[in-house]
Amino acid sequence: MPLIGENLGYYYQKERWIFKDIHLSVAPGEVLGLSGYSGCGKTTLSRILAGYIKPRNGRVTVGGGELKRNAFRPVQLIYQHPEKAINPKWRMEDVLTESYTPSQDILDAFEIRDEWLKRWPLELSGGQLQRFCIVRALNPAAKYIIADEMTTMLDAITQAKIWNAFLRICRSRNIGVIVVSHEAALLNRICDNLYKVGRD
Amino acid sequence: MSDALLQVEHLSIGFSQYFKGTKKRVIHPISDLNVEIREGEIVAVVGSSGSGKSLLAHAVLGILPGNAVCGGNIAYRGEPLTEERKARLRGREISFIPQSVNYLDPLMRVGKQVRIGLGADAPSVQQALFQRYGLKASDGRLFPYELSGGMLRRVLFATSVREGVRLVIADEPTPGIHPEALAEILKQLKQLASEGAGVMLITHDLMSALEIADRVAVIEEGRTVEISEAAAFEGAGRQLRTEFTRRLWRALPDNDFDLELQGKEEVRIAADRRKSGLLLSKGALDF
Ligand SMILES: Nc1ncnc2c1ncn2[C@@H]1O[C@H](COP(=O)(O)OP(=O)(O)OP(=O)(O)O)[C@@H](O)[C@H]1O
Ligand SMILES: Nc1ncnc2c1ncn2[C@@H]1O[C@H](COP(=O)(O)OP(=O)(O)OP(=O)(O)O)[C@@H](O)[C@H]1O
Ligand SMILES: [Mg+2]
Ligand SMILES: [Mg+2]
Numbered sequence: 301m302p303l304i305g306e307n308l309g310y311y312y313q314k315e316r317w318i319f320k321d322i323h324l325s326v327a328p329g330e331v332l333g334l335s336g337y338s339g340c341g342k343t344t345l346s347r348i349l350a351g352y353i354k355p356r357n358g359r360v361t362v363g364g365g366e367l368k369r370n371a372f373r374p375v376q377l378i379y380q381h382p383e384k385a386i387n388p389k390w391r392m393e394d395v396l397t398e399s400y401t402p403s404q405d406i407l408d409a410f411e412i413r414d415e416w417l418k419r420w421p422l423e424l425s426g427g428q429l430q431r432f433c434i435v436r437a438l439n440p441a442a443k444y445i446i447a448d449e450m451t452t453m454l455d456a457i458t459q460a461k462i463w464n465a466f467l468r469i470c471r472s473r474n475i476g477v478i479v480v481s482h483e484a485a486l487l488n489r490i491c492d493n494l495y496k497v498g499r500d
Numbered sequence: 501m502s503d504a505l506l507q508v509e510h511l512s513i514g515f516s517q518y519f520k521g522t523k524k525r526v527i528h529p530i531s532d533l534n535v536e537i538r539e540g541e542i543v544a545v546v547g548s549s550g551s552g553k554s555l556l557a558h559a560v561l562g563i564l565p566g567n568a569v570c571g572g573n574i575a576y577r578g579e580p581l582t583e584e585r586k587a588r589l590r591g592r593e594i595s596f597i598p599q600s601v602n603y604l605d606p607l608m609r610v611g612k613q614v615r616i617g618l619g620a621d622a623p624s625v626q627q628a629l630f631q632r633y634g635l636k637a638s639d640g641r642l643f644p645y646e647l648s649g650g651m652l653r654r655v656l657f658a659t660s661v662r663e664g665v666r667l668v669i670a671d672e673p674t675p676g677i678h679p680e681a682l683a684e685i686l687k688q689l690k691q692l693a694s695e696g697a698g699v700m701l702i703t704h705d706l707m708s709a710l711e712i713a714d715r716v717a718v719i720e721e722g723r724t725v726e727i728s729e730a731a732a733f734e735g736a737g738r739q740l741r742t743e744f745t746r747r748l749w750r751a752l753p754d755n756d757f758d759l760e761l762q763g764k765e766e767v768r769i770a771a772d773r774r775k776s777g778l779l780l781s782k783g784a785l786d787f
Pocket of ligand 1: 312313318336337338339340341342343344345380645646647648649650651676
């Protein structure tokens, strides 16, 4: 049951299209890379594919059915800025267990330490916060995950560890992945296919 | 050093936390940070996630949370940097580019945020800054939530470019921006340094940092483990002093791809990485 975006178009201000006529599809277990210049609409497209906003044109389907609002999202989105994706008034344990209770194996894979769970979001580093967002997206019911600039502010060693753990889990569960990144080296390394948004 | 602009010596940072209601404990994520930045010098600060880079920046700026307890010494232009002095200098002589995009005021148009503190010709300076970093004039009328991730970074950077800045503390100023804007930001930092300012460039992007940095400080778990000349980052990294720094250097995509082609097994990973699943075995991405 592939994730398919057909004929997608979007604008924020009437008739000022950010993009039009986007067709893309991702199969279970596939890794698709999305690239394009800053401001071309990658995050907007990601939010459409995850069902957070409705496209002005076209439609998004998973296994033939349209995404339902107010239901569990089979397409999970890991947001570009973790500090904006986490409720600052929740302790990390509540952030983590909001949608499911992750196994110790998963916490270990992302090197999430017990002592962090009692902390507030502001008491963690940027990269530590992002790891919580990744684990949160790895809900057992997730069919697709969109990683929007998931590791752009991390050093190369941490980046490698995180991608290693993340892709291993996605492959084992046959989750389809969309990787949004401006780093060509990373995309070439981990993606099966690439899609370029916008003009050159 | 007489021309040291900023000297951080044996900085330690602890946080007191309450648990089970009333019991108090102190955790010490930062135990021994040492950095010196001279006038006109760019020092890159690198290290893995959670090693203490942002806390170092926050300590110098005086914006640590209230439950933080600091030890060690911080001097600026030869005199101790007290909390009052930090508050006086922050945003004036000492400018800050934060890692978190939440530092922008969510209710103020971004053009206005860049114009703050620019003086009489603020509108024209703001226009020029926007143009330099590839932002449209009309973007100035947008609120932060209406900007893309890379546009936010560029706006954050533009807010830090001010007359009279002597020390720039940039915490991850460049993630997620395109090469042209990245080049402009590096050029701007270099320019500030050539005018005599000191720059602390905290970044994961070692390759870009090396283009402009004089020295590199490496932080591991709250300690400065190495401070080396930028020139030491070359070849296999033999001039680097610690194994950690060598790993950080070799893990860069540009280097890693060379490494991959050396051993036999590595070649197999490179060739088959998409289909074989080898990528996913432990160590394959672990350079
Ligand atoms: N909520 C919004 N209201 C109005 N305009 C918006 C909004 N969100 C984004 N935009 C505009 O839409 C365009 C595309 O933004 P988007 O965040 O999708 O880009 P992006 O490709 O993810 O860029 P980056 O690589 O910098 O993150 C930008 O011009 C941005 O200013
Ligand atoms: N307010 C706080 N209370 C307790 N611990 C904290 C607090 N703020 C940060 N820490 C801890 O201090 C350590 C250093 O954090 P810091 O934000 O400086 O890391 P960093 O090097 O900037 O990492 P990143 O590259 O992920 O941004 C981390 O382990 C973090 O969990
Ligand atoms: Mg984006
Ligand atoms: Mg940080």
